[in-house]
Amino acid sequence: MACHILFFSLLALASSHVIMASDPSQLQDFCVADLKSPILVNGFVCKPPMHVTADDFFFSGLDMPGNTSNQLGSKVTQVNVNQIAGLNTLGISLARIDYAPYGLNPPHTHPRATEILTVLEGTLYVGFVTSNINNGNLLFTKMLEKGDVFVFPEGLIHFQFNHGSTPAVAIAALSSQNPGVITIANTVFGSNPPISDAVLAKAIQVGQDTIKYLQAQFWMDNN
Numbered sequence: 001m002a003c004h005i006l007f008f009s010l011l012a013l014a015s016s017h018v019i020m021a022s023d024p025s026q027l028q029d030f031c032v033a034d035l036k037s038p039i040l041v042n043g044f045v046c047k048p049p050m051h052v053t054a055d056d057f058f059f060s061g062l063d064m065p066g067n068t069s070n071q072l073g074s075k076v077t078q079v080n081v082n083q084i085a086g087l088n089t090l091g092i093s094l095a096r097i098d099y100a101p102y103g104l105n106p107p108h109t110h111p112r113a114t115e116i117l118t119v120l121e122g123t124l125y126v127g128f129v130t131s132n133i134n135n136g137n138l139l140f141t142k143m144l145e146k147g148d149v150f151v152f153p154e155g156l157i158h159f160q161f162n163h164g165s166t167p168a169v170a171i172a173a174l175s176s177q178n179p180g181v182i183t184i185a186n187t188v189f190g191s192n193p194p195i196s197d198a199v200l201a202k203a204i205q206v207g208q209d210t211i212k213y214l215q216a217q218f219w220m221d222n223n
Helices: 002-020 184-189 197-204 208-215
Strands: 074-079 093-099 104-109 115-121 124-129 139-144 149-152 157-162 168-174
Touching: 074 104, 093 104, 093 157, 104 184, 115 124, 124 149, 139 149, 184 208, 197 208
Parallel strands: none
Antiparallel strands: 074 093, 093 168, 104 157, 115 149, 115 168, 124 139, 124 157
């Protein structure tokens, strides 16, 4: 009996450590990414501290509007570890998003980050869709005005649409140094090499001619 009690006590202790596990805390003041290093790790290796300068923590130009003269009418200016090497290991990044009148930041996901969006100018219709849960893929939408804030949970498909006839601007903060972007239409219909049209036709329940037409379109990124 005593052995059983000890066993379950150890099991509970181990389980509690698993539940409490998270990304480790910083072991030094910073770990500026060495973007030129040939070594591949989950993230980037650190520059030697003696080679770090203030510029490793700096980015300029986020006040400049992005070029929205594309078929989507939007432009995302990313500020992640690839732009600020000092973000390495810090778990944050941001982006400026510009929208032409009636411009769209199309349905996409960030596989490694939750996003919190703040509207600086204009009016945005935004939303996200839940995963395949018992109640189906639920859509949550909101009309945002200047100063409004909305959250898109990590990994869920979401979008923003400029509902007005004037340009709009938003700032997005993300909970990863490198959140990643998967634009749904580009991924499904614009992959290289293409996904089999037979596979897509069966998955989407349309004819293969429709799939071929969609795959022939120019699928662009707004990043």
